[in-house]
Amino acid sequence: MLAKRVIACLDVANGRVVKGVNFLGLRDAGDPVEAARTYCAQGVDELVLLDVTATNDRRASAYDTVAAVSAVIDVPLTVGGGVRDVADVARLLDAGADKVAINSAAVADPSLLTRAAERFGTQCVVISVDARRTPAGYEIATHSAAVRVPRDPIAWALQAQELGAGEVLLTSIDRDGTQRGFDTDLLAAARAALRVPIVASGGAGDLASFAEAYAAGADAALAASVFHDGMLRIAEVKSYCAARGVRVRA
Amino acid sequence: MGSPTLGILDLGAANRANIARALERCGARTTFVTTPDAIERCDALVVPGVANVAYIAAELDRLQLREPLVRAAERGVPLLGICAGFQLFFERSDEAPNARGLALFDGVVRALSAPRLPHMGWNLVEERERAPQWAYFAHGFAAPASSRCTVATTELDGECFASIARRDGILGAQFHPERSGAYGAAFLASFVALAKETACLQSA
Numbered sequence: 001m002l003a004k005r006v007i008a009c010l011d012v013a014n015g016r017v018v019k020g021v022n023f024l025g026l027r028d029a030g031d032p033v034e035a036a037r038t039y040c041a042q043g044v045d046e047l048v049l050l051d052v053t054a055t056n057d058r059r060a061s062a063y064d065t066v067a068a069v070s071a072v073i074d075v076p077l078t079v080g081g082g083v084r085d086v087a088d089v090a091r092l093l094d095a096g097a098d099k100v101a102i103n104s105a106a107v108a109d110p111s112l113l114t115r116a117a118e119r120f121g122t123q124c125v126v127i128s129v130d131a132r133r134t135p136a137g138y139e140i141a142t143h144s145a146a147v148r149v150p151r152d153p154i155a156w157a158l159q160a161q162e163l164g165a166g167e168v169l170l171t172s173i174d175r176d177g178t179q180r181g182f183d184t185d186l187l188a189a190a191r192a193a194l195r196v197p198i199v200a201s202g203g204a205g206d207l208a209s210f211a212e213a214y215a216a217g218a219d220a221a222l223a224a225s226v227f228h229d230g231m232l233r234i235a236e237v238k239s240y241c242a243a244r245g246v247r248v249r250a
Numbered sequence: 251m252g253s254p255t256l257g258i259l260d261l262g263a264a265n266r267a268n269i270a271r272a273l274e275r276c277g278a279r280t281t282f283v284t285t286p287d288a289i290e291r292c293d294a295l296v297v298p299g300v301a302n303v304a305y306i307a308a309e310l311d312r313l314q315l316r317e318p319l320v321r322a323a324e325r326g327v328p329l330l331g332i333c334a335g336f337q338l339f340f341e342r343s344d345e346a347p348n349a350r351g352l353a354l355f356d357g358v359v360r361a362l363s364a365p366r367l368p369h370m371g372w373n374l375v376e377e378r379e380r381a382p383q384w385a386y387f388a389h390g391f392a393a394p395a396s397s398r399c400t401v402a403t404t405e406l407d408g409e410c411f412a413s414i415a416r417r418d419g420i421l422g423a424q425f426h427p428e429r430s431g432a433y434g435a436a437f438l439a440s441f442v443a444l445a446k447e448t449a450c451l452q453s454a
Binding site for chain 2: 196
């Protein structure tokens, strides 16, 4: 049986790990290669590397950082940030990605997901959905939450799935960096609508928050600051969840 | 005999850099292969994954690598297929109904039937008389466990599929050994050892 995954996320800007709150106020959180090595040794199931300034600065992803991180790990690496076309996907795979996450460019041109899946398979194509609560429900955002898009995140994720995305990286902008727990309402709604795996992102806090994300239907739970700041260790998260009946990789 | 040279087929869709690095950690030299001549010069060949089978099957024909690859396998050159590369070793795949597989293994690759797909993440590889091992999977299609060459299986929501197949020097893994921790590294090391052994025998 498939295990639930614990994922560590490296938000990278200018070759350094950074972390903010609600996508704002980025602070330095260390060297990405060192962090990758540490998380790998702690038993992380997968790493996500997001070049958080790539789309806004209109430059390509930090290929050197991707290569350096990829070279020291033996678990899969998903890379996102600044992916605009199929050639970008190929370049990221050549640098060391195993999967590629797409957000802004797919919102602008959803057919990108189909074109990427036709070449690399759906299992390589991750749709990254940044969702924010509004008085009326939810909406999505692109460009590292800077651009609001009046669209329902679940409807968009479902469309992305039908177009060729093989996984959804579902981030709550409201919870990002707050350590208040994942948005389990959002996760449950996504689970009810989607066939593809869902990665919960935004709000990882205490140990219980991981178990809650899985219970809400997430196939993987992603965290950044709680790992960067040493508040939680990956093995600790896994043993906590395993003791509560969640199947994890030993 | 020094390090064997492993040729990684470059069919335009793969995490080839990660496969090269993982094989090099096992002591192999690696080279990316795009021509029939280059195939002849390798001690062993790897067909990587992270691809749509339709795409790499078309690239295989466009680059005229199909016959050289099958001939190399017939000569006893060790061959490793990973994920979509492995699926290409079967007769056909549901992912690409109009594409022809290499038919190195009997059987047809089918869409998995689990409610949640693709099968993405860590699952157990179960080989007879061995403790189950965690490996990383990312695929929506798989070869049936009943294939004659199956040597290990994996279960997803009650459905079993072939996670490793082997016929002589032809080996395939549905998981990603280059991303499967110590178990994956050991799997690749055994393939590199096979490549080295075979190269020694053929040069003797």
